[in-house]
Amino acid sequence: MIRVVIVDDQVLVREGLRALLARTDDIEVVGEASDGDAAVRVVARTAPDVVLMDIRMPGTDGITATRRIVGATPSTGTHVVVLTTFDGEDNILDAIGAGAVGFLVKNSAPEELRAAVRNVANGDAMLSPAVTRRVMQAAARSPRTRETEVLKVLTDREREILVEIGSGLSNDEIGRKLFISPATVRTHVTRILAKLHARDRANLVAIAFRTGLVSPTDP
Structure with missing residues (x-):
């Protein structure tokens, strides 16, 4: 089983993601968190394979939480997939620098979500064409x-x-x-x-x- 932790400050988003992932035989949601600090604690307690991480949250944001999770678990195989809406200036390059290995648009189709979790759990990066274009745009503004x-x-x-x-x-x-x-x-x-x-x-x-x-x- 692929063990997943969902991190998002919106209850409906967490419930929706949990419901979509529950419709599989190989993915299990083992924890949830509504902010970055709670995410770090949940990950430390549950040792998931994949963390679905929102960027914008009250208190500790997703980028900071990703950096702490990846830094604390470099050899445990926990991989972070950032959840994004692309409705504003999401810090894609900062998230990559923090250790995120995948990016998923929140309105992705259910099968895209499941495929992203499986791919990342297998050690592959998840960069969709939409995310790659956003990396291009961010890189164009970077030194x-x-x-x-x-x-x-x-x-x-x-x-x-x-x-x-x-x-x-x-x-x-x-x-x-x-x-x-x-x-x-x-x-x-x-x-x-x-x-x-x-x-x-x-x-x-x-x-x-x-x-x-x-x-x-x-x-």
């Missing part, structure tokens, strides 16, 4: 880091793969585009993560844009 300082440790092939990661492609999609196997892509991704000291795939997306390797205007 750029000189590419040579950050990316000089990568091989040409690794840079090529990082471009595709920044464009939001999965390992299978990258493999098809570059005519290499998904296993080879995974090997390259692992090396890129190590070389760039990146926590996860979401971090790589942010790096691709912050360094200018991928432009917000690229298709």
